[in-house]
Amino acid sequence: MVTVRVFSERASLTHQLGEFIVKKQDEALQRKSDFKVSVSGGSLINALYESLVADASLSPRVQWSKWQIYFSDERIVPLTDADSNYGTFKKIVLDKLASTVQVNVHPMDESLISNDGAESRDNIAAQYEQILPQSLDLVLLGCGPDGHTCSLFPGQKHKYLLEETKKRVAWCHDSPKPPSDRITFTLPMLKDAKALCFVAEGTSKQDIMHEIFDLKNDQLPTVLVNELFGKKTSWFVNDEAFGKVQAKNF
Numbered sequence: 083m084v085t086v087r088v089f090s091e092r093a094s095l096t097h098q099l100g101e102f103i104v105k106k107q108d109e110a111l112q113r114k115s116d117f118k119v120s121v122s123g124g125s126l127i128n129a130l131y132e133s134l135v136a137d138a139s140l141s142p143r144v145q146w147s148k149w150q151i152y153f154s155d156e157r158i159v160p161l162t163d164a165d166s167n168y169g170t171f172k173k174i175v176l177d178k179l180a181s182t183v184q185v186n187v188h189p190m191d192e193s194l195i196s197n198d199g200a201e202s203r204d205n206i207a208a209q210y211e212q213i214l215p216q217s218l219d220l221v222l223l224g225c226g227p228d229g230h231t232c233s234l235f236p237g238q239k240h241k242y243l244l245e246e247t248k249k250r251v252a253w254c255h256d257s258p259k260p261p262s263d264r265i266t267f268t269l270p271m272l273k274d275a276k277a278l279c280f281v282a283e284g285t286s287k288q289d290i291m292h293e294i295f296d297l298k299n300d301q302l303p304t305v306l307v308n309e310l311f312g313k314k315t316s317w318f319v320n321d322e323a324f325g326k327v328q329a330k331n332f
């Protein structure tokens with residue numbers, strides 16, 4: 083069973099998302115000295131800005147200096163490229179923090195990007211895996227209109243990503259969502275995380291939410307995540323995204 087929270091107001095969604103993240107932070111800091119979290123790309127990053135930076139009651143409770151931030155997936159482009167998840171997160175969230183705030187961020191090693199083909203891209207994934215902790219306290223995820231999450235895409239062509247049992251980070255090639263080359267957490271990495279949290283908003287997500295929560299199409303990476311890791315998985319969605327969902331229990 084996954085936990086699903088549906089919101090009518092954007093401000094309530096982002097506030098409750100922020101409360102959830104801060105609770106995970108506080109729980110982690112009771113056990114140890116840091117909070118290890120990963121961030122995905124897409125609209126999630128704007129929601130994180132609203133939750134953790136713009137929300138005046140939450141922002142003072144975010145202990146940024148104790149965060150270790152990783153990326154659930156990353157596009158293989160320079161970190162300054164408009165397509166970089168790190169670059170977008172930096173621009174939208176990190177650059178908005180006071181200059182005195184120190185945050186530990188762990189982006190992909192852009193110096194490894196080359197035109198040397200498959201081997202070099204596999205190497206970028208392998209190097210990223212090296213710097214990851216065994217277990218993240220929280221993995222923040224988006225959901226594409228085709229049911230992908232991280233850069234785990236549905237369909238035969240990308241089945242190799244879902245079938246990966248050893249590598250915790252894999253190279254995704256020919257991504258249906260540009261840019262084509264990416265690195266992504268695999269299911270083994272998600273398995274070891276303490277908590278997973280999806281954010282999905284807007285009417286463009288209606289059909290896929292119906293497919294995920296009513297039809298439970300297990301060819302979809304998001305459905306697999308729900309099925310495999312349901313107990314530790316939460317969804318924050320809005321009315322628009324959930325407009326076609328009939329199910330009451332998840």
Ligand SMILES: O=C(O)[C@H](O)[C@@H](O)[C@H](O)[C@H](O)COP(=O)(O)O
Nearest residue numbers: 122123124125224225226231232
């Ligand atoms: O880098 C990426 O492309 C992502 O990490 C990807 O998994 C994203 O989170 C979803 O595609 C949802 O994106 P939207 O919320 O923008 O639809």
